[in-house]
Amino acid sequence: MKQNPLIRVENLKVHFPLYSKGLFRKVVGHVRAVDGVTFDLHKGETLGLVGESGSGKTTIGMALLRTLKETAGNISFSNSRGVVDLTTLTGKRLKKFRRHMQLIFQDPYASLNPRMTVRDIIAEPLECQTRLNKAEINEQLLEFAARCKLNLEHLRRFPHAFSGGQRQRICIARALITRPEFVVYDESVSALDVSIQAEIINLLIKLQKELGLTYLFIAHDLSVVAHISTRVAVLYLGRFVELAPTSDIFFKPMHPYTRALMSAVPTVDGTYTFEPIKLTGEIPNPADPPAGCRFHTRCPYSEALCRQKIPIWRQVATDHFIACHRAEEVLF
Ligand code: SF4
Numbered sequence: 098m099k100q101n102p103l104i105r106v107e108n109l110k111v112h113f114p115l116y117s118k119g120l121f122r123k124v125v126g127h128v129r130a131v132d133g134v135t136f137d138l139h140k141g142e143t144l145g146l147v148g149e150s151g152s153g154k155t156t157i158g159m160a161l162l163r164t165l166k167e168t169a170g171n172i173s174f175s176n177s178r179g180v181v182d183l184t185t186l187t188g189k190r191l192k193k194f195r196r197h198m199q200l201i202f203q204d205p206y207a208s209l210n211p212r213m214t215v216r217d218i219i220a221e222p223l224e225c226q227t228r229l230n231k232a233e234i235n236e237q238l239l240e241f242a243a244r245c246k247l248n249l250e251h252l253r254r255f256p257h258a259f260s261g262g263q264r265q266r267i268c269i270a271r272a273l274i275t276r277p278e279f280v281v282y283d284e285s286v287s288a289l290d291v292s293i294q295a296e297i298i299n300l301l302i303k304l305q306k307e308l309g310l311t312y313l314f315i316a317h318d319l320s321v322v323a324h325i326s327t328r329v330a331v332l333y334l335g336r337f338v339e340l341a342p343t344s345d346i347f348f349k350p351m352h353p354y355t356r357a358l359m360s361a362v363p364t365v366d367g368t369y370t371f372e373p374i375k376l377t378g379e380i381p382n383p384a385d386p387p388a389g390c391r392f393h394t395r396c397p398y399s400e401a402l403c404r405q406k407i408p409i410w411r412q413v414a415t416d417h418f419i420a421c422h423r424a425e426e427v428l429f
Pocket of ligand 1: 352398399403408423
């Protein structure tokens, strides 16, 4: 394992309070959106985050970007200037730090201001977050427009004149123009056609190599995650159940939930390198998660121990971690 990760997350928890009805509203419980997640993100890698809706993927991304405050845990960011504890950043220090971390939104139609030209949209982060003069901003603008395959004519137009793929390229140029080190993609290609998705993914890979970027890639489309990710983390009900290099997750998944997810990916000849698992039932209520292993209510291998004891997060191979009492026993 490499040393000095760009981002280190330790026991991250994000809980949202639930209030009673009526005039005097009291806290009656918490939705445990993220409940004890630990991982490292190394410089230049892409970590894919997968899991069903409500598993906590977006909440982790928002907590890393400091748009959501954590309930507990530590998040540190290391670069050439030193180590910063992100959980202590507030006010002006947080605003100043934001240029190091950026977000690409899911909907390229809603995330661009229709009253601004593309030139103004892309230049705005530099105008807000740096003290560059107009000539320097224009120089950066032209560089990042070219990197994202936008020409001078495009810069004079308004967002409505562009297709979905072109708009997402504008969003990427806007996010990267401050030269961030870390970028979160939250379902950033899921609103695009398949051919355009491939074009955008290839552009992201090219930009990552050229600029040394580190990505957190959140998506529900597993084939897209497989294409771009170095490692993949599988989330279930606010906790990681498996974290491994991409090839291990797709060809040698060890956790029953990961196997169930991978079984839903169509293969060309209908065969898998592992025994497929069909899931039944819904993801439980995150305000009242099951005791023991949170997956036991849907797991075909569940036994008494699974209902009583939380599985520990353990290493089973190089860079491969799972949380399951019985993975080796029932799957091999
Ligand atoms: Fe299934 Fe038990 Fe493993 Fe949980 S700990 S995934 S219930 S076998």
